[in-house]
Amino acid sequence: MTGDIPGGISAVECDVLVIGGGTAGPMAAYKAKVKNPESRVILLEKANVKRSGAICMGMDGLNNAVIPGHSTPEQYTKEITIANDGICDQAPVYKYAQRCFEIIQELDRFGIRFQKDQKGDFDVKKVHHIGTYVLPMPNGDTVKKALYRQLRRVQMLISNRYMATRLLTGRDGRIAGVIAVNTRTSEFLVVRAKAVILCMGAAGRLGLPHSGYLYGTYENAANAGDGYAMAYHAGAALANLECFQINPLIKDYNGPACAYVAGPFGGYTANNEGMRFIECDYWSGQMMLEFHRELQSGRGPVFLKLDHLADETIGEIESILHRVERPTRGRFHAGRSTDYRHQMIEMHVSEIGFCSGHSASGVFVDEFGRTTIPGLYAAGDMANVPHNYMLGAFTNGAVAGEHAIDFAAETSLVDYDPADVTAERERVLAPLKREDGIPPNQIEYKTRRLVNDYLQPPKITRKYEIAADRFAEVREDLDTAMLARDAHELMRAMEASSILDCAEMAVCASLFRTESRWGLYHYRVEYPERDNENWLCHTLLRKVDGVAICERRPVAPYIVPIGNEERSAYDKQRLRRPA
Amino acid sequence: MPIANTPTTVPVVIDADKCIADKGCTVCVDVCPLDVLRISELTGKAYMKYDECWYCMPCEADCPTGAVKVNIPYLLR
Numbered sequence: 001m002t003g004d005i006p007g008g009i010s011a012v013e014c015d016v017l018v019i020g021g022g023t024a025g026p027m028a029a030y031k032a033k034v035k036n037p038e039s040r041v042i043l044l045e046k047a048n049v050k051r052s053g054a055i056c057m058g059m060d061g062l063n064n065a066v067i068p069g070h071s072t073p074e075q076y077t078k079e080i081t082i083a084n085d086g087i088c089d090q091a092p093v094y095k096y097a098q099r100c101f102e103i104i105q106e107l108d109r110f111g112i113r114f115q116k117d118q119k120g121d122f123d124v125k126k127v128h129h130i131g132t133y134v135l136p137m138p139n140g141d142t143v144k145k146a147l148y149r150q151l152r153r154v155q156m157l158i159s160n161r162y163m164a165t166r167l168l169t170g171r172d173g174r175i176a177g178v179i180a181v182n183t184r185t186s187e188f189l190v191v192r193a194k195a196v197i198l199c200m201g202a203a204g205r206l207g208l209p210h211s212g213y214l215y216g217t218y219e220n221a222a223n224a225g226d227g228y229a230m231a232y233h234a235g236a237a238l239a240n241l242e243c244f245q246i247n248p249l250i251k252d253y254n255g256p257a258c259a260y261v262a263g264p265f266g267g268y269t270a271n272n273e274g275m276r277f278i279e280c281d282y283w284s285g286q287m288m289l290e291f292h293r294e295l296q297s298g299r300g301p302v303f304l305k306l307d308h309l310a311d312e313t314i315g316e317i318e319s320i321l322h323r324v325e326r327p328t329r330g331r332f333h334a335g336r337s338t339d340y341r342h343q344m345i346e347m348h349v350s351e352i353g354f355c356s357g358h359s360a361s362g363v364f365v366d367e368f369g370r371t372t373i374p375g376l377y378a379a380g381d382m383a384n385v386p387h388n389y390m391l392g393a394f395t396n397g398a399v400a401g402e403h404a405i406d407f408a409a410e411t412s413l414v415d416y417d418p419a420d421v422t423a424e425r426e427r428v429l430a431p432l433k434r435e436d437g438i439p440p441n442q443i444e445y446k447t448r449r450l451v452n453d454y455l456q457p458p459k460i461t462r463k464y465e466i467a468a469d470r471f472a473e474v475r476e477d478l479d480t481a482m483l484a485r486d487a488h489e490l491m492r493a494m495e496a497s498s499i500l501d502c503a504e505m506a507v508c509a510s511l512f513r514t515e516s517r518w519g520l521y522h523y524r525v526e527y528p529e530r531d532n533e534n535w536l537c538h539t540l541l542r543k544v545d546g547v548a549i550c551e552r553r554p555v556a557p558y559i560v561p562i563g564n565e566e567r568s569a570y571d572k573q574r575l576r577r578p579a
Numbered sequence: 580m581p582i583a584n585t586p587t588t589v590p591v592v593i594d595a596d597k598c599i600a601d602k603g604c605t606v607c608v609d610v611c612p613l614d615v616l617r618i619s620e621l622t623g624k625a626y627m628k629y630d631e632c633w634y635c636m637p638c639e640a641d642c643p644t645g646a647v648k649v650n651i652p653y654l655l656r
Contacts, residue, residue, distance in 0.1 A: 051610040051637040161614075183614060213654040214631070215613065221633045222612045252655050328634045332651050439582060483582070488614065488629060 009188040009421065014040040014157070015408040016401070017178060017193035019164045020227070021045030022053020022220075023390055024380030024397030025199035026147045027103075031401035032197075033154045039405055042191060043156055046163035046183055046491065047222055050148055053201060054220045054357070054381065055390060058141035058324040060261050062114070063127070063389040065104060065135040066097045070124040073097035077560045079130045083284045083570050084360050084386050085517050086536055087240065089556040091367040092385045092396070100395045104135075107394065110146040113139050125264040128282045129569055134260055140324045143390075162189055163491055164226065166424045167196065167234040167376065170414030175234075175375035177416065179424045181494070186432060186487040188425055192416075194408035195375045197400050198363065199393070200227030202245070202381040203502045205495065207351025207456065208448035209254050214441065216254050218247050218350040219381075224495035225502040227382040228354060228363065232501060232548070237364040237372040237540040239384040239553070241509035242522045244352040244457065245359035246288050250304070251348035255326035257304040262321075265313050267306040270344060271299035278573050283358050285519030286573045291349060292457075292520050303344030314340045349520075351448075352456055354502060357393070359521060360386035361509075364540060364553075369400030372542075375411070377404050430482075431493045437483030440493040447474050447500050455503070457523045459510055468507050475500060505548060509541050512550035519573075589627040590634055590650045591616065597646035598624040607638035607647050 015036075018029040021043055029043040045052050066076045076097040081088040104122075108114060115123040115136040125134040137143075151158065162180040168190070170176045177192040204219025215221040232238060248269065250257045259269050259281035271277050271294050278290050294300050306314055318340065322330030338345055356362040362384035369377040377400040380393035388396065431437070454467035478500060484490040515531035516523050538553040598604075601623030608616045608625060615629040616638060625647070632652055639647040 047612045047614055048609050051641070052612050056612050056635050056637050057640070211652075211654045213652050215633050216652060216655050217633070220612060220635070221631070253651070254655065327636050327640075328649060328651060331649075332655070335651055335656050436580065436582075485582075491614075492631075 009190055009425070011190040011192060012042070013192045013413060014042045015193065016041045016195045016197065016404045017191050018043045018197045018199060018401070019178065020053070020199035020201060020380070021049030021158070022199065022201055022380065023055050023393035025197070026151055027394045027397035028197045028199055028379055028401035028404070029156055030150055030154060031398040032405035033156060035402050036405045036409065039408065041157065041405070042159060043151070044159045044162050044164060044180060044191065046161065048160045049151065049158050051144055052222065054223065055143050055325070056220065057327055058143045059137060059390050060140050060258065060320050060324050061134060061136040062104070062391045063260055064133050064387060064391055065122070065124060066100050066133065067104070067122050067124055067135065068101060069121070071131045071133055074560045075131050076133065078562055078566070079128060080387050081558065081560070081562055082567060083129070085530065086532070086562070086567065087360070087517070087538060087555055088386055090559045091556060092365060094559055095367040095399060096385060096392055096395050099399065100391050103391065103395045103398060110150055112137060112143055112146050127260050127263050127280070129280050134264070163494060164230060165428055165494055167230050168416040168420055169234055169373065170416055172414070173374065174414045175373055176414040179421060181428055181490065182487065183491040184487050186429070186490055190421060192413050194411050194413055195377065195404035197369070197377040197379060197404055198227045198231060198382060199378070199380045199397060200382055202353055202355035202357060203228050204353050204355065205444070205448065205499055206353045206502050206506065207451050208445070209351050210348065211252055211254065214444060214448070218249055218254055219353055219355060223381070224498050225354065226495065226498045227378070228505065229498035229501040231363045231371065231378065232505065232543050234373060234376065235543055236376060237542045238362065238505065239364040239538045239540055240361045241354060241505050241541055242513050242539065243285070243359055243361045243518045244506070244521045245355040246352055246520055247283065247350040247358060248288070248291055248347055249350050250329065250332070251346045253329060253332040254350065255329055257345065257347050258321055259304065262304065262306055262317050265317055266309050267304065267317065269347065270303050270305040272301060272303070273299055274305060274344065277575055279575055280573070284570050284573070285521035286570050287519065288349065288521065289519035289523060290573045295349065302347045304347055305344045306340040307343060311341060352451065355381045356384050356386055357381040357388045360384060360518070368403040369396055370403070375407065428490070428494060431484035432490055434481070434483045437481040438477055439483055440489055440496045443474060443478050443482055444492070444496040444499055447471070447496065447503055450474070451503050455506055455510070457520050459522065459524045461511065461526055464507050464511050468504070471500060471504050471507070505541055508548045508550055509539055512539050587630040588653050589630050590632045590652045591627040591638060592648045592650060593625045594646045594648070595622065595624045597644045599644055600625045604643065606641050606643060610637040610641050612637065
């Protein structure tokens with residue numbers, strides 16, 4: 001199975017290749033292998049599957065659990081459609097909603113416990129505007145370990161420290177495999193596969209955090225948007241990239257303030273008067289717009305308010321927030337001598353990114369996780385199924401893994417053009433061959449600083465045009481002068497390349513949609529109104545003849561109808577104040 | 580143009596007395612999602628080689644001897 005191809009590059013073959021060992025990836029690989037134990041499934045990861053991805057330290061709960069007796073798949077699908085201003089192909093959301101309970105039960109069997117009430121029923125909390133979907137995970141710190149045990153049990157083939165850089169396609173347009181480079185040795189690897197599943201996380205290093213620290217991002221900083229860039233260069237369609245992800249967070253710490261956790265205990269998001277200003281803390285673009293307005297107003301900034309709660313309640317909240325997902329939160333507060341008991345905690349909004357986990361943009365997929373390239377799948381934060389969260393990554397990863405393994409059984413490996421491998425090797429290794437040049441951290445800083453200056457909503461057309469010119473200058477530097485001194489820096493160099501690709505895609509998609517939608521996520525100052533007549537559609541971006549083009553794609557007919565009076569449920573986010 | 584080295588104070592600190600990297604342990608280096616830790620050839624102990632930290636804590640949580648401490652990066656503190 002292992003052999004060398006010309007140029008000293010090693011090559012391996014498999015049925016299904018999964019790229020990314022965070023949340024969706026391990027589940028996709030596991031489900032593929034379990035469905036067809038005779039098959040060869042490889043899980044590729046640029047760090048180490050044991051602790052990679054957004055949930056490296058676990059998760060405090062499920063934000064979108066559709067559990068019989070508490071909510072229905074129809075209700076959930078309706079809520080997500082409304083929260084996304086109607087732009088939602090419902091089939092993937094409905095599929096998720098139907099299957100996620102089975103995945104919850106499976107995770108429970110893996111040893112990840114979910115909170116139950118005294119009667120033994122799942123203890124689901126209400127955070128969303130309409131339905132009830134939030135389920136705490138008392139031992140949420142064990143998620144990655146539990147997953148890893150299952151991968152070991154099925155003897156999964158895991159390749160850590162390989163960073164995928166480009167997909168390979170065959171002459172007929174089908175997926176042929178991937179090119180990867182080792183992050184410790186810079187050795188090249190070609191993996192030929194009948195199907196490839198991209199599970200490479202969000203584009204979390206797109207905007208620059210206010211702290212100026214490149215890695216102080218909201219998303220796991222390892223998630224640089226490599227998956228979006230790879231899908232783009234392979235010719236796959238990406239949907240609604242103008243629908244940015246922007247999160248409310250603890251200012252400077254840049255991690256979640258977690259009103260989802262604190263909300264059911266009585267905590268809430270408040271202005272400087274200690275007053276609520278939004279109806280509900282569930283994240284939507286409309287909620288973020290009200291957040292943004294409050295920040296800019298005389299009642300700003302915005303705070304997480306817990307200081308009215310009982311000491312033991314706060315202790316319980318701390319035992320969650322300071323133990324899982326982003327456990328250094330407690331250290332941050334200790335360092336500033338801030339205590340939930342005594343004062344409100346200053347919040348802010350995050351830098352921009354792409355992430356369907358909380359938003360709606362990403363590689364376009366159908367209800368089987370299929371992209372527009374035959375044999376190529378995507379799942380998790382980088383696929384465009386809206387408001388995925390962790391359970392969406394698990395469930396949609398499972399869906400993609402099961403479909404891909406069946407697809408692989410009916411097909412053969414496709415030949416790729418060896419010249420593509422040679423060209424990619426030259427592109428990737430160029431920064432190592434230079435003796436002088438610009439280090440990747442400076443290329444990255446400049447790109448992301450420009451993202452903040454020009455792309456952060458509210459979006460202004462002229463600023464976007466200036467950004468395009470500046471990005472072109474950075475690209476020239478990246479292509480001709482970027483310098484890497486070792487394999488690690490080369491990984492950062494490739495990430496800088498992905499970040500710039502994502503920034504340029506964000507410009508292209510944002511300029512195309514000449515309306516405002518999704519609240520703050522796509523607030524265009526010159527087109528402040530929502531225009532359902534012309535824009536109740538997806539925008540698809542893809543690479544054609546070397547350049548990015550955008551086109552409209554109709555929203556698929558709804559499976560779950562939405563009543564006229566229901567459509568505006570998420571528009572009324574601001575609390576009405578007595579006159 | 581030549582490359583300069585700009586100093587930064589790094590967030591991850593290793594207690595050299597507790598670290599057993601010189602006995603073959605590589606746990607913290609293995610689990611870091613950003614791959615920023617290395618074993619020093621000079622001292623045989625783990626250290627933070629690249630200031631690219633998400634202050635996420637697997638290195639500290641998985642260290643078998645409690646030698647690793649993750650601090651908040653200075654710019655965020």
